Amino acid sequence: MKTVNSASVNIDNYRKLVQTYIDLHVYGSALFWADKVVALTGNPRDVYWLAQCMYLSKQYHRAAHLLRSRNLEKQAYSSFLLLKGKVLEAMDNRGLASDCYKQALHTDVYCFEAFDSLIKYQMLTAAEVLEEELLNSLPVSEQCSSEEAEILITLYESKLKKYHTPTISRPHESKILFGNTPNVTNNKLLNIMHLTPEPIQSLPTTPLTLVTPPSISTPNVARNNDKNLLKSELKKE
Secondary structure (H helix, E strand, O other): OOOOOHHHOOHHHHHHHHHHHHHOOOHHHHHHHHHHHHHHHOOHHHHHHHHHHHHHOOOHHHHHHHHHHOOHHHOOOHHHHHHHHHHHHHOOOHHHHHHHHHHHHHHOOOOHHHHHHHHHOOOOOHHHHHOOHHHHHOOHHHHOOHHHHHHHHHHHHHHHHHHHOOOOOOOOOOOOOOOOOOOOOHHHHHHHOOOOOOOOOOOOOOOOOOOOOOOOOOHHHHHHHHHHHHHHHHHHO
16 A cells, blocks of 8 residues: 655645535535544644534534543644534533533633623523622633723623513614623723714705695596586587
8 A cells, every 4th residue: 555755745735625525514524534534643732623624514422532532632722622512502511511611711811702602502500590600700801901801791791681681672772792792881982982972963854845746537527527517518519
């Protein structure tokens, strides 16, 4: 059997091939080439994409085994922890999935997908929601500036409030930064971002002109008028 010199192989071409097949949702081909890339490099990021291909192909047990066998869960990579959480959740192991999402969020406080998964799939305890234990435990000050930290906490608090107490969204509420996220104080955000709301200019008013509608003439009315006119002319004669 012929051996391949890995030094002469352009690995980036095969990595691009994996991404192309993932984008095309051809997961079998993506998995095949991702496996070959890992065999050549052993790079943790290549292992991640191989596990991602297994996950997309619904081979959850293989993906979980790959992550464990490479000890990737011990590395401080939020993406690995997030993927592991998704795999465990797909295997109905919500307890371990919740732990992985929390670890991913602690590793990278900007990992909104991990935070959203904890809320969306109700993986937080009442204390973590009401007393904001999760937010208080995040190393925000270590990973963000003071202004970034304030914006991040404001966003996450709004999500927690929405999760705990559903409210009716206000139609005229500003969508700066938040898209359709309700329960956010606009003035607070504008102050954080050093923005000043633009004054709303009223449209010029114009006097209303009443238009009298023209008289309506129907075929029946026209025929009756013709008959009456003919009778009057006959009487004159």
